[in-house]
Amino acid sequence: MKIGRVFPDLLTPLTTAASVEEGLRRALVRLVGLTGAAGGALLFRPPREAPLVVTAGAGRLALRRWLATAAAAPVRGVRLERAALPGGRGGRAAVLRAALVTPGRPVGTLVLVGPPQALGRGTLARGFPGELGQALEQVWRLHRRALRMSVLNEIMRLMVSSQSLDDVFRAFAEGAARLVRFDSIGVSLLDAERREFEIVDVVARTLPLGAARDVRMPVDGTLLAEVAAGGAPVRVDDVLRGRVPEASRRAFAEHGWRAVALVPLVAGGGGFGAVTLAAARPGAFDDTDVEVVAELARPLASAIEQRRLLEESRRRTDELAALYTTSQLITARLDVASVLDRISRSVTGLIGATGCGIGLLDAARTRLEHAAAHGFRSEEWRDLSMPVGEGLMGRAAQTGSAIRVDDVRTDPRSARRDVDEREGIRSMLCVPLAVGGAVIGVISAFSTRPGFFSAHHERVLEAFAEQAGIAIQNARLFEESVRRARETRALLEAGRAVTASLEVSRTIRVIMEEARSVLGADSCGLSTLEPGTDELVSVASLDLPPEMVSRIRLRVGEGIGGRAVLERRPVQSRDLPADPRVKYPQLPQASGFRSMLAAPLRVGERAIGAISVFRHDVHEFSPGEEELLLALADQAAIALEHARLYTALEGMVAERTRELDAEKRFVEVVLETLPLGVFVLDAALTVVRANREGARALACDPAARCSVARMLPAERAAPVEAFLRGAFETRQVATIEQELVIAGEAKMFRLTVAPFESAAAAVTHAVLLVEDVTRAKRLERQMLLTERLTTAGRLAAGVAHELNNPLATIAGCAESLQGRLREGGLAARPELADFPHYLGLIEEEAYRCKEITGSLLQFVREPGSRRAPTDVNALLQKAVELLSHQSRFAESHFVTELDPALPPVTLNEGQLRQVFLGLASNGLEAMEGRGTLTLRTRVVRGELEVEF
Numbered sequence: 003m004k005i006g007r008v009f010p011d012l013l014t015p016l017t018t019a020a021s022v023e024e025g026l027r028r029a030l031v032r033l034v035g036l037t038g039a040a041g042g043a044l045l046f047r048p049p050r051e052a053p054l055v056v057t058a059g060a061g062r063l064a065l066r067r068w069l070a071t072a073a074a075a076p077v078r079g080v081r082l083e084r085a086a087l088p089g090g091r092g093g094r095a096a097v098l099r100a101a102l103v104t105p106g107r108p109v110g111t112l113v114l115v116g117p118p119q120a121l122g123r124g125t126l127a128r129g130f131p132g133e134l135g136q137a138l139e140q141v142w143r144l145h146r147r148a149l150r151m152s153v154l155n156e157i158m159r160l161m162v163s164s165q166s167l168d169d170v171f172r173a174f175a176e177g178a179a180r181l182v183r184f185d186s187i188g189v190s191l192l193d194a195e196r197r198e199f200e201i202v203d204v205v206a207r208t209l210p211l212g213a214a215r216d217v218r219m220p221v222d223g224t225l226l227a228e229v230a231a232g233g234a235p236v237r238v239d240d241v242l243r244g245r246v247p248e249a250s251r252r253a254f255a256e257h258g259w260r261a262v263a264l265v266p267l268v269a270g271g272g273g274f275g276a277v278t279l280a281a282a283r284p285g286a287f288d289d290t291d292v293e294v295v296a297e298l299a300r301p302l303a304s305a306i307e308q309r310r311l312l313e314e315s316r317r318r319t320d321e322l323a324a325l326y327t328t329s330q331l332i333t334a335r336l337d338v339a340s341v342l343d344r345i346s347r348s349v350t351g352l353i354g355a356t357g358c359g360i361g362l363l364d365a366a367r368t369r370l371e372h373a374a375a376h377g378f379r380s381e382e383w384r385d386l387s388m389p390v391g392e393g394l395m396g397r398a399a400q401t402g403s404a405i406r407v408d409d410v411r412t413d414p415r416s417a418r419r420d421v422d423e424r425e426g427i428r429s430m431l432c433v434p435l436a437v438g439g440a441v442i443g444v445i446s447a448f449s450t451r452p453g454f455f456s457a458h459h460e461r462v463l464e465a466f467a468e469q470a471g472i473a474i475q476n477a478r479l480f481e482e483s484v485r486r487a488r489e490t491r492a493l494l495e496a497g498r499a500v501t502a503s504l505e506v507s508r509t510i511r512v513i514m515e516e517a518r519s520v521l522g523a524d525s526c527g528l529s530t531l532e533p534g535t536d537e538l539v540s541v542a543s544l545d546l547p548p549e550m551v552s553r554i555r556l557r558v559g560e561g562i563g564g565r566a567v568l569e570r571r572p573v574q575s576r577d578l579p580a581d582p583r584v585k586y587p588q589l590p591q592a593s594g595f596r597s598m599l600a601a602p603l604r605v606g607e608r609a610i611g612a613i614s615v616f617r618h619d620v621h622e623f624s625p626g627e628e629e630l631l632l633a634l635a636d637q638a639a640i641a642l643e644h645a646r647l648y649t650a651l652e653g654m655v656a657e658r659t660r661e662l663d664a665e666k667r668f669v670e671v672v673l674e675t676l677p678l679g680v681f682v683l684d685a686a687l688t689v690v691r692a693n694r695e696g697a698r699a700l701a702c703d704p705a706a707r708c709s710v711a712r713m714l715p716a717e718r719a720a721p722v723e724a725f726l727r728g729a730f731e732t733r734q735v736a737t738i739e740q741e742l743v744i745a746g747e748a749k750m751f752r753l754t755v756a757p758f759e760s761a762a763a764a765v766t767h768a769v770l771l772v773e774d775v776t777r778a779k780r781l782e783r784q785m786l787l788t789e790r791l792t793t794a795g796r797l798a799a800g801v802a803h804e805l806n807n808p809l810a811t812i813a814g815c816a817e818s819l820q821g822r823l824r825e826g827g828l829a830a831r832p833e834l835a836d837f838p839h840y841l842g843l844i845e846e847e848a849y850r851c852k853e854i855t856g857s858l859l860q861f862v863r864e865p866g867s868r869r870a871p872t873d874v875n876a877l878l879q880k881a882v883e884l885l886s887h888q889s890r891f892a893e894s895h896f897v898t899e900l901d902p903a904l905p906p907v908t909l910n911e912g913q914l915r916q917v918f919l920g921l922a923s924n925g926l927e928a929m930e931g932r933g934t935l936t937l938r939t940r941v942v943r944g945e946l947e948v949e950f
Contacts, residue, residue, distance in 0.1 A: 015028030015029045015032060016028075016029050016137065016138070016141045017141060017144070021145070022046070022048075022054065022141060022142055022145050023054050023056060025141060026044050026046060026054060026056045026138075027056040027058065029044070030042055030043070030044040030056055030057070030058040031058045031059075033112075033114075034058050034059050034114065037114055037116070037120070037121065037125050037126075038116060038120040038121075039059065039098075039114040039115060039116035039120060039121060040059055040095070040115055040116040040117070040120075041057065041058060041059030041065065041069065041114075041115050041116070042057070042058050042059060042069065042112070042113055042114040042115065043055065043056070043057045043058075043069035043070055043072060043073040043111075043112075043113040044056050044057075044058075044073065044110065044111075044112055044113075045070075045073035045074060045110045045111045045113075046102075046109060046110040046138050046142070047108070047109055047110055048142050049142075049290075050183065050288065050290075050291075051183075053074070053110075055070045055073055055074070057069045057070060062088070064088040065087060065088050067088075068087065068088050069113055069115070072097065072099065072113045073099075073110075073111045073112075073113045074111070075099075075111075077099045077100070077101050077111055078101055079100070079101060080098070080099070080100040080101075080123065080126060080131065081098075081099045081100075082096065082097070082098050082121070082122065082123050083096075083097045083098075083099070084096060084097065084118070085097045085115075087115060095115050095116060095117065095118070096115065096116055096117065096118040096120070096121040096122075097113065097114075097115050097121075098112075098113070098114040098115075098121045098122075098125060098126070099111060099112070099113050099114075100112045100126055100130075100131040101131060102131050102132075102134050102135035102138065103131065103132055103135050104132070104135050104136050104139050108135070109135045109138055109139050110135060110138060112126075112131065112134065146181070149180060149181060150181055150294060150297065150298075152177075153173075153177030153178075153180060153181060153298060154177075154297065154298065154301060156173050156177060157170065157173055157174055157177060157298060157301040157302060157305065158301050166309075167305070167306065167309045170302065170305045170306075170309075171189065171202070174298060174302050175187055177298060178279075178294075178295060178298055181291075181294045181298075182279065182287070182291045182294055182295060183281070183286065184279045184280065184281050184286070184287075185259070185280055185281045185282050185286075186203075186257070186259065186278075186279070186280040186281075187277070187278070187279055187280070188201050188202060188203050188277075188278045188280075189201075189202040189267070189275060189276075189277055189278070189302075189306075190202070190226050190264075190275050190276050190277075190278055191267075191274060191275040191306075192221060192226070192230060192273075192274050192275050193218075193221075193453070195456055195457060196408070196453055197220060197221050197222060198218050198219065198220055198221055198453065199218070199219060199221045199224075199226055199275065200217070200218050201217050201218070201219065201278075218452065218453055219249070219253065220249070223247045223248065223249045223250075224247055224249050224250045224253075225238070225246065225247060225250040225262070225264055226250075226264065226275075226276055226278075227247075228247075229264045229265075229266050229273070229276045230266070230273050230276075233266055233268065233273055234266065235263065235264060235265045235266065235292045235295075235296055236263070236264045237262075237263045237264075237287055237289075237292050238261065238262050238263070239261055239284055239285040239286075239287075240260050240261065240284040240285065241254045241255065241259065241260060241261070241262060242255065242260065243284075254280060257280070258282050259280035259281065259282060260281065260282055260283060260284040260286075261280070261281045261282075261283060261284050261285055261286040261287055262278060262279065262280050262281075262287075263278070263279040263287045263291065263292050263295065264276045264277070264278050264279075265277045265279075265292060265295045265296045265299045266299070267299055267302065267303035267306065268300075268303055269303045269304055269306070269307035270307060274303075274306075274307070275303075275306075277295055277298075277299045277302065279291070279295060317354070320351055320352060321352055321353075321462050321466075327344070327348055337477065337480070338373075338474065338477045338478055339373075339374070340477075341473050341474055341477040342360050342373050342374030342474065342477075343374050343376070345360060345374070345445070345470045345473065345474070346358045346359065346360050346374045346375060346376040347376050348466070349376075349445060349447050349463065349466065350376055350377055350447070352462060352463070352466060353431075353447060353455070353459045353462055353463060354449075354454075355377070355431070355447035355448060355449050355454070355455075356377050356426075356427075356448055356449045356450050356451075357375065357376055357377025357378050357383075357425070357447075357448055358375070358376050358377060358445065358446065358447045358448070359372050359374070359375040359376075359378070359383065359384075359386065359395075359445075359446045359448075360372070360373055360374045360375070360435075360443060360444075360445055360446075361373065361386070361388065361395055361399070361443050361444045361446065362435075362442060362443040362474075363390070363399065363441065363442055363443055367390070368389065368390055369387055369388065369389050369390065370387065370388045370389075370390060370395055370396060370399055370443065370444060371387050372384060372385060372386045372387065373443075378425060379424065379425055379426075380421070380424050380425060382421050382424065383421055383424075383425055386418070386421065388417065388418070392417055393415065393416065393417030393418060394407060394410070394413070394415055394416055394417070394430055394432045394446070395432050395444045395446050396417070397415060397432075398432040398433065398434050398444045398446075399434060399441055399443070399444050401434075402434050402436065402441050403434070404431070404432065404433045404434070404460050404463070404464055405430075405431075405432045406430075406431050406432075406455050406457075406459075406460050407429060407430045407431075408429050408452055408453040408455075409428055409429060409452045409453070410422050410427055410428060410429065410430055411428070416430075425448070425450075426450045427448045427449075427450065428449060428450055428451055428452040428454070429448065429449045429451060429452050429453055429454045429455055430446060430447070430448045430449075430455075431446070431447045431448075431455040431459060431460060431463060432444050432445070432446045432447075433445050433447075433460070433463045433464050433466075433467045434467065435467050435470060435471040435474065436467075436468075436471055437471045437472060437474075437475045442471060442474065442475070443471075443474070445463065445466075445467050445470065447459075447463060506641055506642060506644075506645035506648075507542070509638075509641040509645075510528055510541075510542050510638060510641060510642075511542065511544075513528075513613070513634055513637055513638045513641065514526040514527070514528060514542065514543075514544050514613070515544065516634065517613065517615055517631060517634045518544060518615060520630065521599075521615050521623075521627055521630065521631065522617075523599075523615035523616060523617050524545075524595070524616055524617050524618050525543065525544050525545040525546070525593070525595065525615070525616040526543070526544050526613065526614065526615045526616070527540055527542065527543040527544070527546065527613070527614050527616075528540070528541055528542045528543075528603075528611065528612070528613045528614075528638060529541060529554070529556070529563055529611050529612050529613075529614070530603070530610060530611035530642065531558075531567070531609075531610055531611055536557075536558065537555050537556065537557055537558075538555065538556040538557070538558065538560075538563055538564055538567060538611065538612065539554070539555055540554035540555075541611075545593070546593065554586065554589070556585055560585050561583060561584060561585035561586070562574070562575050562581075562583060562584065562598050562600045562614070563600040563612040563614055564585070564612075565583065565600075566600040566601060566602045566609075566612045567602050567609045567611070567612050568609075569602075570602050570604060570609050571601075571602065571632075572599060572600065572601045572602075572623075572628040572629075572631060572632055573599075573600050574597070574598060574599040574600070574622070574623045574628070575597060575598045575599075576597055576620060576621065576622045577596060577597065577620050578590040578595060578596055578597065578598055579591070579596070593616070594618050595616040595617065595618060596617060596618055596619055596620050596621070597616070597617045597619065597620055597621040597622075597623070598614055598615070598616050598617075599614065599615050599623045599627065599628065599631055600612045600613070600614040601613055601614075601628070601631040601632045601634070601635040602632075602635060603635050603636075603638050603639035603642065604635070604636060604639055605639050605640075605642075605643050610639060610642060610643075611638075611639070611642070612635070613631065613634065613635045613638055615631060673693050674693050674694055674695075676693065676695055677695060677773075678695060678696075678771050678772065678773050679692070679693065679695045679696025679697070679698075679699040679700065679770075679771065679772030679773070679774075680692065680693045680695070680696055680769065680770075680771060680772075681696050681710075681769070681770040681771075681772065682767060682768075682769055682770075683710065683726065683755075683767065683768050683769075683770055684766060684767055685730060685764065685765065685766050685767070686709070687709055687710045687711070687723060687726055687727070688707060688708065688709050688710075689702075689706070689707060689708055689709070689710065689713075690707065690767065692704045696772050699744070699751070699772050699774050700713045700714075700744060700772060701713075701744050701745045710722065710723065710726065710770070711723055714742060715742055715743050718740055718742055721740070722738075722740060722753065725738050725753070725755070726755055726768070726770070729755040729756075729757055729768060730757055730764075730765050730768060733757050733759075733765055734757070735754065735755065735756045735757075736754070736755055737752060737753065737754045737755075738752075738753050739751065739752045739753070739775065740753060749774055749776045750774070750775050750776045750779050751772055751773065751774055751775065751776075752771075752772075752773040752775045753770065753771070753772060753773075754770070754771040754773070755768050755769070755770050755771075756768060756769045756771070784920055784924065787920070787923065787924075788916065788920055801855075805851070805855055806852060806855055809848045809849075809851050809852045809855070810848075810852070812844065812845075812848045813844075813845050813848035813849055813852070816841045816842075816844040816845035816848065817841075817845055819837070819841050820838055820841045820842065820845070823837055823838055823841070869908050869909055869910050870908065870909075870911065871906035871907070871908050872906060872907055872908070872909055872911045872914070873904075873906055874904055874906075874907055874914075874939060874946065874948065875900040875901070875902070875904055875939060877911060877914060877915055877918060878898065878900065878918060878937055878939065878948070879898065879900075880915070881915060881918040881919050881922055882896045882898065882922070882937065884919070885919070885922055885923065885926070890931050891926050891931050892931075893931055893932045894926050894929070894931050894932065894933060894934070894935060895933075895934040895935070896934075896935055896937070897934060897935070897936040897937070898936075898937050898938075899936065899937070899938040899939075900937070900938070900939050901938075901939045901940045901941065903941075904939050904940075904941065904946065905941075907946055918948075921950050922935060922937070922950060925950050935950065936949075936950075937949070937950055
């Protein structure tokens, strides 16, 4: 069948496929099926691209290769041939080849193979090859346009993203490579300030882990200058033959590039660079390539400008942050080293420098000494020292103006190029540090890239240097104040050591340590004048061994220390080995000391010794250091004088201490042996201390700190606490008596509280005296009873005395009547027979009553003070006899177990009789007059015992 009417169906696979090659394959498969061919090949030649070849219906590899070769062979019009196919079975197949052309050029070849009956000259319509060629050309253009839009979209996406500029360069290079054939691509960025441009090798930046091979060149006399001036692309087909500036010709020829194309980068109404394409083949680029790259360059320029603005914003933010940090340094209490370190680190972050160094003028203002550095590689840069006026830093310090160098290798003012080479320094920016119009140093920022620093960097660093200079000056002032505070603190510590301790060795050591610390010395020693010899003897040292210290002896006026004592002022030696005044030259050699300062120890108008500080370096001590050591020496002199006074008074203090200790022990013994309980109470009524008698009386632990309420019965705690609190409030001594049950036994206690006298608003402590008066109360009751008995006895004595007369009369009358009855015959009368008996009873009972009254008189009679041998058993029986006649003891029984071998005892009978009577009466009263009272006497271990 003829192919013509179905042409629109062939275009559908071409326009819907994902790629041109896939569209060609689908269209060929459809064409082979429509023509009845066994197979075929389709070749398409894109403009300035490699040909595309597809096959269909050819299962064997040899046949596919044959078809591809047939399609690549030149052909004009439509040709029908017979040929033996590879792998065929002896027959010759029909081969139809048709040239696909457009009005401008041939675009490809169509090859169909099959049986002769299926293929003929009329298989393809007359205009079909041209139409198919034009369709293929149009599809190719549409595909390229879609690819260009895809690349543009990717670059636009990256432009608004947060990805880095290298990512944008990578996407641009990859997209350009898909649209244009080139060997190298780069981006040239103008530096209008230096009239230079930086060539960014985009291909190098797209390589994994590759270093950016970026270079800088002058812009004048280059193709980039023409692009920047004209604002239009420039294409050169052959740099060796065309009109090309010599600088650009030489640069391209060095890399072997023949064809180049430059497309300007324009953003914000101005050009700032160009995209450069290069190829080794002459005429490698056409207008379409330039158009494609120009279209891609527009979003690239926007992305570069956007990131430049972003970087500029970030840089300005960092600059403001660094300047703010510097302002903080101005008011911060920092030491100079910390301030310098922070300033050097801030500079690298502020302007992006590789490193930074800060040089400060020495005291003579003749040299710059590096005081801080950051980002350096060698210690030579860290410790760099430069005379004022020499090198870039020295000239900046001399002129007071900033110096910016794009390449130190070519600048004749550069010095110490060996150090620059080791550090890799290419560009440098030196800005003077000034305070109040006077230069104090130089900030030197360096970079390993040539031409890194711009005028903007210079302005920023100058503004930063103004703040940094103030910060350094403030830090110096602060450090000076710290030094003075340290000196004051050293003097304070020395004074505190003098007043806080009388141990002279400890005090002297504290003073020496403070002197070593505050003066920055390496050692310190002290010497005193020896009594008798008047020689200066070393008595203490912080570092020298004791055996060396003991051998150092100087006369007044000898050596550095002897001169200080003689002249009564500080004396120093800047270099001991070279000082002829040194008495012991072997001492500096052995110890390594190079410099020394000695100050006299003054007491009134005389010097008693010297204090010396030593350093391992050659050092000239300042007047301030001399004054400070002299002040410490005065403190040491006071300590030694105190020690002397202390030694003189030590014996007196020791003696007085022994006396006080004896008195203290005596008071403690008295308190512990007092028969009274003593408690010390605080305001909360808590026992602070108690003696043994108090603990025994209230049955508590003397070491326990507890409240008074816990030691008392619950029912008695409240009134006792009220009594004690009242004493605290009134501040007066008070006494009460309370009956308390302690350990199950009822006892009577007398409580006396005495608050401590104090000037405070409230009484804080009081003494509580606890006296057990149980026995005294009992004796008191017994004395009352005894007094009653005495009174009753006196009454009874009076009664007995009055009864003795009637009883004597009764007894005499009875005796007279008995005599009358014996006279005459009255006795024989029967009615009087009982009279003698009755009269005898009357007389006997009368005498018996008289004996009772006599015994009563004897008991109540005053015992007196006479002592005589007495029978104790008889005395007890008389007491029992007297008590048995009392009606209140009528129901009582008396049992006596008396030792008959009891010897007479010399005593006051009357007093002992009252004792026996009282004890027996108490016992009978305790039994309520109804019990049995047993009385025993015996001798035990030579002592007489009487038991009731």
